Amino acid sequence: xxxxxxxxxxxxxxxxxxxxxxxxxxxxxxxxxxxxxxxxxxxxxxxxxxxxxxxxxxxxxxxxxxxxxxxxxxxxxxxxxxxxxxxxxxxxxxxxxxxxxxxxxxxxxxxxxxxxxxxxxxxxxxxxxxxxxxxxxxxxxxxxxxxxxxxxxxxxxxxxxxxxxxxxxx
Amino acid sequence: xxxxxxxxxxxxxxxxxxxxxxxxxxxxxxxxxxxxxxxxxxxxxxxxxxxxxxxxxxxxxxxxxxxxxxxxxxxxxxxxxxxxxxxxxxxxxxxxxxxxxxxxxxxxxxxxxxxxxxxxxxxxxxxxxxxxxxxxxxxxxxxxxxxxxxxxxxxxxxxxxxxxxxxxxxxxxxxxxxxxxxxxxxxxxxxxxxxxxxxxxxxxxxxxxxxxxxxxxxxxxxxxxxxxxxxxxxxxxxxxxxxxxxxxxxxxxxxxxxxxxxxxxxxxxxxxxxxxxxxxxxxxxxxxxxxxxxxxxxxxxxxxxxxxxxxxxxxxxxxxxxxxxxxxxxxxxxxxxxxxxxxxxxxxxxxxxxxxxxxxxxxxxxxxxxxxxxxxxxxxxxxxxxxxxxxxxxxxxxxxxxxxxxxxxxxxxxxxxxxxxxxxxxxxxxxxxxxxxxxxxxxxxxxxxxxxxxxxxxxxxxxxxxxxxxxxxxxxxxxxxxxxxxxxxxxxxxxxxxxxxxxxxxxxxxxxxxxxxxxxxxxxxxxxxxxxxxxxxxxxxxxxxxxxxxxxxxxxxxxxxxxxxxxxxxxxxxxxxxxxxxxxxxxxxxxxxxxxxxxxxxxxxxxxxxxxxxxxxxxxxxxxxx
Numbered sequence: 001x002x003x004x005x006x007x008x009x010x011x012x013x014x015x016x017x018x019x020x021x022x023x024x025x026x027x028x029x030x031x032x033x034x035x036x037x038x039x040x041x042x043x044x045x046x047x048x049x050x051x052x053x054x055x056x057x058x059x060x061x062x063x064x065x066x067x068x069x070x071x072x073x074x075x076x077x078x079x080x081x082x083x084x085x086x087x088x089x090x091x092x093x094x095x096x097x098x099x100x101x102x103x104x105x106x107x108x109x110x111x112x113x114x115x116x117x118x119x120x121x122x123x124x125x126x127x128x129x130x131x132x133x134x135x136x137x138x139x140x141x142x143x144x145x146x147x148x149x150x151x152x153x154x155x156x157x158x159x160x161x162x163x164x165x166x167x168x169x170x
Numbered sequence: 171x172x173x174x175x176x177x178x179x180x181x182x183x184x185x186x187x188x189x190x191x192x193x194x195x196x197x198x199x200x201x202x203x204x205x206x207x208x209x210x211x212x213x214x215x216x217x218x219x220x221x222x223x224x225x226x227x228x229x230x231x232x233x234x235x236x237x238x239x240x241x242x243x244x245x246x247x248x249x250x251x252x253x254x255x256x257x258x259x260x261x262x263x264x265x266x267x268x269x270x271x272x273x274x275x276x277x278x279x280x281x282x283x284x285x286x287x288x289x290x291x292x293x294x295x296x297x298x299x300x301x302x303x304x305x306x307x308x309x310x311x312x313x314x315x316x317x318x319x320x321x322x323x324x325x326x327x328x329x330x331x332x333x334x335x336x337x338x339x340x341x342x343x344x345x346x347x348x349x350x351x352x353x354x355x356x357x358x359x360x361x362x363x364x365x366x367x368x369x370x371x372x373x374x375x376x377x378x379x380x381x382x383x384x385x386x387x388x389x390x391x392x393x394x395x396x397x398x399x400x401x402x403x404x405x406x407x408x409x410x411x412x413x414x415x416x417x418x419x420x421x422x423x424x425x426x427x428x429x430x431x432x433x434x435x436x437x438x439x440x441x442x443x444x445x446x447x448x449x450x451x452x453x454x455x456x457x458x459x460x461x462x463x464x465x466x467x468x469x470x471x472x473x474x475x476x477x478x479x480x481x482x483x484x485x486x487x488x489x490x491x492x493x494x495x496x497x498x499x500x501x502x503x504x505x506x507x508x509x510x511x512x513x514x515x516x517x518x519x520x521x522x523x524x525x526x527x528x529x530x531x532x533x534x535x536x537x538x539x540x541x542x543x544x545x546x547x548x549x550x551x552x553x554x555x556x557x558x559x560x561x562x563x564x565x566x567x568x569x570x571x572x573x574x575x576x577x578x579x580x581x582x583x584x585x586x587x588x589x590x591x592x593x594x595x596x597x598x599x600x601x602x603x604x605x606x607x608x609x610x611x612x613x614x615x616x617x618x619x620x621x622x623x624x625x626x627x628x629x630x631x632x633x634x635x636x637x638x639x640x641x642x643x644x645x646x647x648x649x650x651x652x653x654x655x656x657x658x659x660x661x662x663x664x665x666x667x668x669x670x671x672x673x674x675x676x677x678x679x680x681x682x683x684x685x686x687x688x689x690x691x692x693x694x695x696x697x698x699x700x701x702x703x704x705x706x707x708x709x710x711x712x713x714x715x716x717x718x719x720x721x722x723x724x725x726x727x728x729x730x731x732x733x734x735x736x737x738x739x740x741x742x743x744x745x746x747x748x749x750x751x752x753x754x755x756x757x758x759x760x761x762x763x764x765x766x767x768x769x770x771x772x773x774x775x776x777x778x779x780x781x782x783x784x785x786x787x788x789x790x791x792x793x794x795x796x
Contacts, residue, residue, distance in 0.1 A: 062773065161758050162758040
């Protein structure tokens with residue numbers, strides 16, 4: 001499963017004309033991530049809390065037999081309000097050989113972007129550190145912030161994995 | 171036809187590795203005073219299979235060496251070559267070399283040609299030596315009775331005689347049928363008799379000729395047996411990618427959850443159909459549990475897979491060190507998850523080497539200490555509730571308290587003022603502790619006890635040491651059965667369910683206020699005149715509990731390896747079996763948690779790690795009271 005994703009993503013990078021992104025909403029901002037990293041999209045369910053975990057790690061849930069951590073990026077990066085209702089969405093990601101869910105306010109669209117559509121990320125003005133960003137793109141008059149989700153999820157700042165196991169996976 | 175052979179390479183590597191392991195074990199098991207023909211045949215078959223495979227795939231180096239080894243083995247099983255210690259040693263060395271060759275092919279790294287050639291030359295020289303001995307024997311036997319040529323000619327004649335004439339000239343159809351029938355079952359016997367009687371009439375040297383004839387004639391029958399045997403094993407086992415099995419385990423887990431959800435729905439239905447539905451659901455419940463058990467057992471392998479390498483290790487090592495050591499293996503059938511087996515090999519090897527190198531004394535020293543010359547090292551595996559305990563026990567000198575302390579001081583490791591034995595033994599796991607003259611070092615290995623401890627800890631286990639000066643030392647590795655089902659007690663705090671492994675639980679009580687005492691700010695529970703420190707689960711987990719006072723909730727008395735304490739929870743949710751899921755797979759290790767499990771309703775419950783929780787317990791208060 002993860003293998004095919006990797007192959008596909010490499011392919012996508014090799015062919016910039018074919019890059020597809022899933023766009024989502026955090027607060028009032030529109031973001032997008034490489035669609036090849038997305039495993040599935042589902043509604044927010046109650047998670048099991050983990051003791052002494054930082055507040056943005058909501059807990060773990062059962063994804064067909066896998067115990068998967070759920071991260072709320074809204075809390076981590078102070079974007080919008082971390083509310084949970086029937087419209088709250090979890091994007092299940094397949095990154096670095098692991099499954100991680102991120103909580104978002106909404107999922108909007110799948111957009112196809114050419115390499116030339118993507119502008120370099122700004123140094124400031126975005127909640128995320130620019131090292132987690134791939135760039136900016138404008139789609140239908142709307143600005144999309146392209147997130148390098150692999151870098152973000154695997155980052156020490158998020159602390160999702162033990163440093164050692166993360167390198168093993170990488 | 172152009173078939174890509176490389177797709178079969180992995181299978182060949184796996185099989186050859188198994189064959190080599192088998193050969194090693196069989197060689198170790200050979201009793202030189204009474205060689206079992208069947209054992210020799212098995213070794214021969216293994217060598218033969220490797221040779222055949224390497225020929226097909228073009229692994230020449232492997233084929234070359236195996237071929238010479240096979241020739242020697244062939245002679246041995248025909249009783250033409252007497253097995254002795256030297257020869258068995260040579261075979262074992264060859265097996266090692268073959269393993270290296272196989273490894274090199276597998277990793278596509280260059281072969282060590284010098285090693286291969288010397289090994290081959292060594293085996294060939296053994297073969298030559300044997301040939302010359304055989305010739306001498308023949309000559310000496312022939313001498314005085316017949317000329318050498320006459321003797322061997324006679325043998326040839328006997329062959330010819332039997333094959334062409336014996337059946338026919340012995341006449342009747344019935345006899346021929348009879349012989350055909352014989353041929354499958356006991357050809358050797360039939361042949362011998364025929365050969366012997368014929369020779370007896372013609373040749374006084376029948377006695378000496380009979381032997382080679384017998385074994386030579388035996389060959390076709392044996393080869394059939396050899397061919398039939400692999401076929402039989404192929405039909406009973408298949409090679410499956412562990413990934414597929416894991417996937418199956420997960421799917422079955424899902425099935426169990428779906429089944430539980432269905433049961434919940436079924437319980438709400440009323441009316442005529444309800445009863446029918448109920449009985450069907452009960453049936454489904456039983457079936458899914460059985461499937462679950464069956465699938466789980468696929469991943470489990472007997473621990474003898476690791477243990478079997480040790481007789482060889484002990485044999486080699488005791489020979490090098492000049493020690494006499496008896497290795498006792500107990501509980502080899504204990505089943506353990508396959509992934510654990512692979513990871514256990516290194517730490518266990520280190521501990522066993524350690525016991526032999528530093529534990530067991532030299533024979534003279536043992537005699538002086540009033541012990542038997544032969545030291546004993548025991549490898550034992552046993553289930554202890556949800557854990558498996560693997561012990562390496564020796565009856566050697568034991569750990570030397572003073573020397574460890576001295577070493578610790580040299581290495582500037584801080585030691586408490588009046589350390590207990592346990593504390594001192596744990597010192598040997600400190601990184602960098604093992605140096606050339608340290609008590610626990612195994613010279614020239616580059617792996618210290620700290621690595622052993624870390625490896626075991628990575629598997630979620632722990633190492634305990636018991637030692638008695640002059641009596642011996644025991645290392646106990648306690649490992650969880652990661653994929654096995656854990657029997658646990660569900661407890662709840664603030665609406666969240668946690669699982670406590672049943673092994674750790676002594677009893678659960680509802681305490682009366684009078685039983686609870688507070689000393690130095692920590693609560694103690696008095697049960698039958700014994701004081702137990704209390705740990706509030708809500709504090710550890712950071713949850714808001716229903717009850718904050720210990721006497722309002724339930725106190726679960728638990729014990730870990732080091733500690734006993736009471737865990738205060740809101741309520742008991744009932745006993746259940748939990749499939750342990752690793753938190754590290756997608757997240758990271760969390761202190762105080764052994765993992766997670768999926769409940770009947772599909773939600774995740776966390777499994778408490780009593781061992782690590784016990785470290786949070788303050789013991790000072792207890793000392794104050796007692």
